[in-house]
Amino acid sequence: MTGAGQQxxxxxxxxxxxxxxxxxxxxxGQTALSVERRYSGHGDPELTxxxxxxxxxxxxxxxxxDGIAAVLSSPLRRAAQTAAAVAEATGAxxxxxxxxxxxxxxxxxxxxFVEARERDPQLxxxxxxxQDVAPPGGESFAEVxxxxxxxRAEIAAAYPERTVVVVSHVTPIKMMLCEALGAGPSILxxxxxxxxxxxxxxxxxxxxxxxxxxxxxxHLPL
Numbered sequence: 224m225t226g227a228g229q230q231x232x233x234x235x236x237x238x239x240x241x242x243x244x245x246x247x248x249x250x251x252g253q254t255a256l257s258v259e260r261r262y263s264g265h266g267d268p269e270l271t272x273x274x275x276x277x278x279x280x281x282x283x284x285x286x287x288x289d290g291i292a293a294v295l296s297s298p299l300r301r302a303a304q305t306a307a308a309v310a311e312a313t314g315a316x317x318x319x320x321x322x323x324x325x326x327x328x329x330x331x332x333x334x335x336f337v338e339a340r341e342r343d344p345q346l347x348x349x350x351x352x353x354q355d356v357a358p359p360g361g362e363s364f365a366e367v368x369x370x371x372x373x374x375r376a377e378i379a380a381a382y383p384e385r386t387v388v389v390v391s392h393v394t395p396i397k398m399m400l401c402e403a404l405g406a407g408p409s410i411l412x413x414x415x416x417x418x419x420x421x422x423x424x425x426x427x428x429x430x431x432x433x434x435x436x437x438x439x440x441x442h443l444p445l
Contacts, residue, residue: 239431242384246375247285248396248422249309249388251301252277257418261335263301263392264328264361270304276444277419278305282312284421284442285388291315292385295378297323297392305419306390315388322374325392329361354408364394364411371398379426396422403432419443 252274256263270278285291294317296306303319310317331339340347343359350356354364374395378387389399393416401410403424416422416438423436 239425239427239429239433241428243425243427243431243433244379244382244384245386246378246399246424246426247288247291247386247388248399248424249281249285249305249390250393250396250416250418250420251297251299251305251390252281252419254301256333259335261333262328262331262339262358264325264332265299266332267300269300273444274301274418275304275308278308280442280444281305281419281421282308285309286312288313288386290386292382292387293318294388294390295320295323296390297325297395299324299392302390302392306388309388309390313388320374320378322370322377323389323391323395326364326367326394327358327360327362329358331358331361351412354411364408367394368398368401368408371395372402375399375402375426379428383428399424400434400437403434405432414438417443 252270254263254268254270254274256268291313292315294306294310294313294315296302296317296319298319298321306317346359350358357363396416397411397414400422403426417440420438420440421436422438425433425435
C-alpha cells in the first residue's frame with residue numbers, strides 16, 4: 224500500500240524528529256443501524272452480510288502492509304468482527320481496548336436524527352452547536368475527545384515507532400484525525416467517513432503529526 228506501509232525517515236521533510244507510530248484507522252463495516260442511519264453508540268449490533276464483505280476487503284488490503292505490530296479494536300461487536308478479519312489476514316495479534324469505543328448516545332441510541340430532534344428539540348439543537356453538550360444520559364463530544372486523546376497517547380507509548388491498525392468508530396477516528404490535523408471541533412460535522420474506510424495518521428515522538436490518507440474506500444466491494 225503506497226504511503227501507509229512505509230515508515231517515515233528519522234527526520235521528516237516537515238521537520239518532525241524520530242520515527243512515528245503509524246495509526247491505520249479503520250472504521251467498522253456496515254450494520255443494520257448504519258443502513259437505517261440511526262445513532263449507533265454503545266449498542267452492539269453485528270455486521271450485515273455486506274459489512275462482513277467490507278471487513279474482508281479491508282483485511283485483504285491490510286494484509287499487504289508489512290510490519291503491523293497489532294490490531295487494536297473497540298470492544299463492540301461490529302468493530303471486533305472487523306478487527307478479527309484483519310488480524311487473521313495480517314497475522315498480527317488482536318487487542319481489545321475499551322478506550323476505542325464509540326460515543327455513548329444515551330437515550331438517543333437507535334433513533335434517527337429526525338426522531339432524536341423531535342424527542343428533544345432544544346437539547347438536540349444545543350448538541351449540534353456545542354461539543355460540550357451531551358445527549359440525555361450520554362457522552363459529550365468533548366468527553367469523547369479527552370478519552371481519545373488519552374487513548375491515542377497510550378497506544379503511541381505502547382507501540383513506539385511501530386504500525387498499528389486501530390479498528391473503531393466514526394467519532395473516535397474523527398477525534399484522532401482532529402488531533403493529528405490540529406483542527407477544531409467543526410471537523411466532527413464536516414468530515415465524512417464511510418463505513419470500512421481507511422485513514423492513516425503518523426504521531427511522532429516529538430509531538431509532530433502527519434495525516435497521510437483520509438476516507439479511502441478503494442478496497443471495498445462495489
